[in-house]
Amino acid sequence: MLDKKELLKEQVIRASGVNPLKCMRCGKCSGTCPSYDEMEYHPHQFVYMVEMGDIETLMKSESVYKCLSCFACVERCPRGVEPAKIIEAVRLEAIRQKGNNHMTANDIPEKVNDDIPQQAIMSAMRKYSK
Amino acid sequence: MIKVSYFPGCTLRTKAKQLDLYARKCAEVLGVQLCEIEDWQCCGGVFVSNNDEIASKLSSVRALIAAKEEDRPLVTVCSACHNVIKQTNYQITNDESFRNRANLYLSQDKEKREPYSGETKVMHYFELLRDVVGFDKIKEKVVNPLTGRKIAAYYGCLLLRPGKVMAFDDPENPAIMEEFIRAIGAEPVIYPYRNECCGGYVALEDPESAKKKSNAVTNSAESHGAELAVTACPLCKYNLVQNGSNIPVVYFTELLAEALGVKEDTNA
Amino acid sequence: MQVNEYKPLIVAFCCNWCSYAGADLAGNNRLNYPADVKIIRVPCSCRVNPMFILRAFQRGADGVILCGCHPGDCHYTSGNYYTRRRMALLFSMLDYLGIEKERTRVEWVSAAEGAKFAETMNDFAKTVAALGENKRLEDLRCKK
């Protein structure tokens, strides 16, 4: 039987399709990340902490919402680890498990202005809510 | 006349009408007919990379099927739609489990269709210009060359990454937009931030964060001598402009229309 | 557990450089497989003439397995590639004649794959045992 911690790790690895063991810990993902300063845990730490099975800490962190999904880390990783996908899987785990979304439709009106494209609202809802 | 299927996307119906309008007008001049697929639905804005995410990708699959039924490539203009649809197509081609599950969902639709497994070719309007029309032909059709204008091509992330999936151009040293700029008679400005992120959807969650990224892009373009930035993405444009770009940001179709002489206010 | 399980006779042709060494390694590691498997050493899997295989069946073998280096690792650079084509065609022909396709097999076993050798032989012996005696290629004169 897997305990909860292991189950979470399995789920993140399976859903993201990422094998954290491929990481050689060069840190290029964090070296390339444009949102590094906004994050508490950085892309290379996501990979390492998933490998270690400490997913709950990541789920609780605001860092999961700071990733831009710009895929620069994925593109530049020499080992094909795809950190952005692992962050996405942890983020989905967080919003799915919590049962409370990071952003809801009610939050939207105050966040938008007349010029904002629909695409931004759609994307934000996809990224921050179930 | 070459016929291609066309997926405009929500934003092109609202905030980014110019992007759509001029895409159509220019296509006509270049001998391509954009056949808008019927009853298209929003692509979802972003591609969710999780394997277990199915439902949000179905609208893209339906669009892909519509194009398959016409036996035409599916062309998009908006970078975001393009990214979502191309990634979905890649996943349905290469991930058997996703393919089976997606087809299972679609078998619930009213119309009965063959299972879809990635047959449609997904093209961005830029790829259409490069691979189908050809930049040489554009050069011939230009009536209003934008001579002397120094233009920064802003790729952003969505057109290029993941490079293996998008197969759009070299993700670190792309050339397609620069070639486009040359084709309409202007001078491309190469700057290091052309393939960095504008901040994207984070604009809602953390506007400050998005501002930092956007400023880095526009400052870099400006410092390399650009007087204008060009993009294919409404969200990129929004972020760059909203965060106080010192140089104007326009859609590439606007420039193309100007060069081809089909922009309404060219002489205004 | 079936007590009276049929004990098949299995001839295994092993190339000297990879599979024969793999079989030796299975021995070094004391990995069991049925004694029904008898190994014949050949320099390369490409030395195995279809006639040897048919002859084995003629003389009462119930299964014949060929083992060689993995494609690309042949000691003679290309021998196993020829084996692969010859056996694909031969096995397909035997199947066409209605002879049980489970009685013939080709496996690539490297010198380092002692465990794979033992597993392969266990599996093959089990498969062949399940088919029972080889009647379709039998030779009444040889079997008495």
Add this chain to the structure above:
Amino acid sequence: MQRIGVFVCHCGTNIAGTVDVKAVAEALKTEPGVVFSTDYQYMCSQAGQDIIKKAIAEYNLTGIVVCSCSPRMHEATFRKTAAAAGLNPYMVEIANIREQCSWVHKEVPIGTEKAIILAKAAVAKVNLNAPLTPGESPVTKRALVIGGGIAGIQTALDIADAGFPVDIVETKPTIGGKMAQLDKTFPTLDCAACILTPKMVDVAQNDKIRVFSYSEVTEVGGFVGNFEVTIKRRARYVKEDICTGCGLCTEKCPQKKVPNEFNLGMDNRSAIYIPFAQAVPKVATIDPNHCMKLKTGKCGVCSKVCTAGAIDYEAKDEFVKEKYGAIVVATGFNPISMEKFDEFAYSQSKDVITSLELERLMNAAGPTGGTLLRPSDHEHPHTIVFVQCVGSRCEACAEKGKEYCSKICCMYTAKHAMLIRDKYPDTEVYVFYIDVRTPGKNFDEFYRRAVEEYGVHYIKGMVGKVSPEGNKLKVQGSDLIYGRQLHIDADLVVLAAAIEPDKSARPLATMLTASMDTNDFFTEAHPKLRPVESPTAGVFLSGTCQGPKDIPETVSQAGAAASKVIGLLCKDKLTGNPCVAHSDEMMCNGCSTCEKVCPYGAISYVDKEFRMPDRTTKVRRVAVVNEAVCQGCGACTVACMSGAMDLKGFMNKQIMAEVDAICK
């Protein structure tokens, strides 16, 4: 009829524990041909071998079967035993009743039964064995070295030193290779040219060594001891034997805007050129792609100024055919293209350079005369960032990088960093690294000195992006130990590009039938025990064509390859493996099918006259196997439908007899 002796080994309890060895010896007594059968504790021991020798003499044995461990273990031992007793060693067969019997089965009746069957199969085979004698072939006492870098130079010098003639084939106009482009060498910091150029001079002056520069190998035939090689000598439009290397032509040549490959395009040379001052041979070469005379017919300045009259615009490529006993591959390496790694802005800024380019920028004979200046504005760089592992250890990007570690980068970067800090103490040097790998004599000490004595900043992390802004290169990378993203405004960025085998290696491997790994490095015959030999007999490996290596390793491998070549050339004759294919000309159809599947080109065809039963003669085409080339795989024996082609030691009827014995 053979007289066969059977010897069953107990191997202590290794065999005897699961096999009733006495029962095996007993059961074999009645096999056809068997005249003697016995068992013993340890057959491979001196006493055991004596039993065999005695039995051979006493029973007049013509063949023996040893039931023991794997033939891979002791076949050679027992063959020697037989030979010592006057029996042809190929009359020995081993029944493997240990690895393939006693060790894999548990019950004595089962083990014993199988051991008897295996022994009977061996007896059945020996009954059909025939004495075999290895063939002999003569050895051409001349070696060919392909590649004239430090590996090729050292190999050639060592072979020549032993008294054998050697030819070096080098594609460039001069020998010297990559080492000639280097500035200093680690970990001793002596100057590369100071230690290399004397060796180049030795080559030029050694009358045993011929240098075919500006040449390439186009065809290889033959086999170990008897290779026949065609060398294409590209037209250099300058008569090599007349040119004195005075260099006047290069000064007067009006076309001076040709990118200088020796300085990696960082400066220009003339269309007629001598790559560098110490070139060997020191003769000029005309670059036909840039020479106005060759392209348009107008000019001819070099011809006018050459007092020796060495210029020949009409020169053509020439082909030389030569015979060699051994071939050494020393084709070397190149840094990979940085084109696909533009996150480091290599294509965007001249001030992003590779380490090899830095070597030239620091070299006194380089484009800046040895003063470190930025290529863009010729200013002194004050902040320099080194990026390690660019394209090395790169699994995700097979089309742009290499999966392996390039091995030399950690050390040369430490060297660069140290030299820069030494010469320009006001310059800050940062090295972004993933791991620092220094397993070599005095290597780690060297790296530590860079940090501790020279104050080089080593940062554990990787650069993610380099952005040229103004006259700075904005470097963004991770500093993993600090836990921050580091932003450095650098003046110069140096990329430690992965190295890859030279592109000429792949077609050469095909010509030599030498195998390569997926990265196009030549594979060795055995990774540990035969590291300088290729699996193809007579082809040896020297230097980085076999894998990334530094200079000391390259030189020692070059010496090792030379000693293997010398060992081969010392022999007057080579004895081969006697288990080779043989074609029965009476049955051969001459259809050429066997030739197609032979990986060694060992089969040829001759027209032969046959006397027919009716006393007429008939000429037929038949296959002939070159026994020195045949390696004995047997592919031809199955391709041959008439059964004319058979393999000695593994004949059709022998294998068939084994099958019959097992299936009885």
Add this chain to the structure above:
Amino acid sequence: MQEIKREVLVNKASELLKNGTVDRVFGWKKGEFDYDITPALFTTAEDIENEFVWGDFCGANFSKYLIKETGKSENKVLVFLKPCDTYSFNQLLTEHRFDREKVYAVGVPCNGMLDTGKIKSSAEGISKVTDNGDKVVIETLFDGEITLDRNELLPDRCLNCKSKKHVAYDELLGEDGAVLDSNRFDEVEKLEKMTPDERFAFWQNELSRCIRCNACRDVCPACTCEKCVFDNPNSGVENKAATNEFEEKMFHIIRAFHVAGRCTDCGECSRVCPQHIPLHLLNRKFIKDIDSFYGEYQAGAEVGSRAPIVNYTTEDIEPGDAVRRNENA
């Protein structure tokens, strides 16, 4: 009916004999009956004028005869080749079995040759057979005239003719045709679709009739070995006459394997089999598998081509997958 007339062939042969191009001519001679035509070697124009036969029963392929005949003289021998014969001709050249310089090859068009077996089983006491295009008229001693559709009397190999195009000749009489799309694999596919038990029963029934007369081997233009393995005591498989079922299978499997990649699918083996065993179905299985596993290959289509069985790619199908593919097909 053959579109080209006997006179054309006779004139050509006489002309070449007279002008010294050749000194021997392979042709056909009448046998006991109309349908019983035998191959013959002519050396004079006179013999040719008198005895040379050309018609619906001239099915014999001379390619194989060239091996021995070309060794007998330094002069050229004339051979008439139908389109399907030219493939065997090329295949033998690929295998260096005769000297091309000693042969003068004349291509003749072919409209399909009638099957002697089918004729014989359609009537008794046959005295004369005439072909007038679509119909064949058989005159019999007892039942008068019988008229049959020509197509009904064609052997399988002509019904599924693969090519009307000559792939080798020095000179062509008449018009050359094209390579045809045939349905020659239909029967193989039918067998493949059966269950293994049905296939086994089918072949058991067919091959058990074999009397080891070796007619298939003797006629086969690919079976040209100086000494056949089945005649060679050292081969381990020597046997002159099968003593049990297995050995028939062994003989036919080995024979098919030995000609795999070399068989031009001429169909002679089945034509000559006195027991009417459809032996060509074995060869066609190999051809079909070779085509589907390694890409289409026609033996003899060009001289010097390398048969797939003596070639490889690093990505070839695994034997296990090859057999399973049949199952799914």
